Amino acid sequence: MVQQRRRLPRSLTSEALRERIDRMRATSGGAQLFRFGPYALLPLLGAIAALSPALLSTRLTFLLILIVAYLMMRIVDNLYGVAVLALALALLPTAMDGFERNIMFNVALYTVLGIGLNVVVGYAGLLDLGYVAFFAAGAYLYALVVAPDAGASEWAQNWDLGLTFWPVLPLALVAAALIGVALGVPVLRLRGDYLAIVTLGFGEIIRIMANNEDYYTSGPRGLFLLPKPPFFGRELDTAQELYFVVLVVAFVAVFAAERIRDSRVGRAWEAIREDEDVASSMGIDTTVYKLLAFAIGAAIGGVGGVIVAAKQGSVFPTDFNLDVSINVLALVIIGGMGNVRGILLGALLVVGLPDVLRDFNLDLGFVTFQNVGADYRLVIFGAALVAVMVLRPEGLLPSRRRAAEFREAELLEQEYAT
Template sequence: MPEPARTPGPALSRLLAYRWPLFIALAATLPFWLSDVWVQMLVFVTLFIVLGLGLNVVVGFAGLLDLGYVAFFAAGAYTMGLLTSPGSPIDASLNFWLILPLGVLIAAGVGLLLGLPVLPLRGDYLAIVTLGFGEIIRLFLINRDDLTRGSQGLAAIPRPELGGFAIDSFTRWYYFVLVAAILVGLATARLRDSRIGRAWEAIREDEDVAAAMGVNTTKYKLLAFATGAAIGGLGGVIYASFIGFINPAAFSLQVSIDVLAIVIIGGMGSTPGVIVGSLVLIGIPRILQFRETSDLLARLEWLRDALNAVVGGIDAITPGSIGRLPEASTWGAQLADDTRFVIFGALLVLIMVLRPSGLLPSRRRRLEFAHEESAPTPAGAA
């Protein structure tokens, strides 16, 4: 029999009750004791939290495997660029706060356009079609020189102003993106616990049974695509204004893979999981490129020598050569650039084997996996 769940003590229960206010307060204090380089990294981490929360609606709540999420990100970014960049053929010089809802609506419309033809598809077929849709959008941006300026991109995208102050420093951008992430997190949490969220979960578990129970699967699947796309468009508008320059190279398939990896490794359907996944997959590769990290790794030359001795021993008894670890001062850059995809793959394999529900899964998903593990074996089963 499975062990009964332990009830946390009164002190821990009070701490858990205030975990989100405490976490937000901690996040708000980070710029006061970090340098601009670290704050810039946190801006990207928080931006990917926003994107992860959007894809979490599609994949984690509704169970729709979407590999073309970058299309919605690009829709929001190019809405911002086309309407504000001086090099755009349709520059309208609109205010950021007018373009923000417009970019969200256009991205939601793109989500509906994607959702309509893929309604009958599930699983791998849905993933392949959405992947192709994302590539179509990228190729469209490259080939429409008259509209998007192709590979040259759109530059001089203005930054927003709030209360007479321009959001022009990394600290101000961090707080701006942090507020956006908090609002998106609150909205998705409310959706998850609403009737719409229960319908999404029913579709995720078994679409046929959900339809038999009276759930309008067409309506709720389209709603999931539109909601996730709208959040992706929000992230795109913010990204374009923060960077100030966009071109199709910034909207490759890798963006979709990064966001999907954040959701899977963190825990599908879990807001804390998205936060942890973004910190691990977006934050760590950037931290490895910092000078402080290189200085720390440079002091571990003894470890490099020990590992190279082990590798040399393996080379002596196997055909071919594995190679040698680089100088300690270059470990960070090589880990962040050359072996990033290997790290992604290794993390995914480890998570699927050791933590199939993710690092911080939602309570409901955790109970589902616990129930499957504790289910009794049918009589007569081998």
């Protein structure tokens, strides 16, 4: 009894723990499997990766890895599991070719972006369709303040700030958060659907500005020959090395996002999502907390922008069109709003899979779809967004909380029907 009470606080504040306890209870016989599952999967992952160059096609390797990673995510939610997952993710690219490493980089990058947008959409319930704005802000910031080369803009040549990747990271974090606040202040009092359109507009405005403010951005010509991140006297320039950078950022972002969710701040967001008026009658300054979510999401997006600018070595306005916002939104929603495992799965499906299926031709006999992954990805995302909302609104790997919210609506509907 006494022990029970001492354990109470942690189990009450950590959703992950609660979920695990629930699951343990449901499958008490298989509890051992859950404890050792991740380790059992590790050799499997290794085997796939080791065999892949010799026996399997790129496509098949990736699909297998995807499946194993999915299984691990279903099972892994304790510290050891996370460590195993991290190790596996870190070792994976060593056994991959350049094409696959690029895919892994993109998956990791979009996981970071997804975690950022999830703070806004999944935690605070604010639909942001202009997430690309912060991504662009980070990327352009990097291009403007690093040591200018022939491809730098006039402004960068004139000022020649000469910063490197590492100090720009926190700088972009702060700058993007400030931009988030500046954009958020006028619009966060608005209802959700207005917010969606206004943020969509902000995303477009940033792109239009990048296209026209020649002095700063060189317009459509873009900025290029940007330096890579320095690392103890050398430069990180391979996809694999930059993948590690983004992997570390992803883990930090996951860690921070989860801890914030499980704190007073996360509870305030949740209360706002459930009933904004009641939340403020509990003493929550709803505007401040919505701004906070917006700023945190923006900050993570800005960091993502810096990383992608450093990796590509160039920045063009066309890198920041609406499709980026849509991709991030799609991965958050398809994977499952409000939780990290869902975002990992979402990033694999939305970013990884289309790249793997880039030149895949689907022959249906009467009609052939060519280059499905490259050309039809957005068609499929559009359909997937509708399908997920209609069939499984909580996403593929939902947080228990979000599932409950969406199911509640369904129950209400059934009540209406009877």
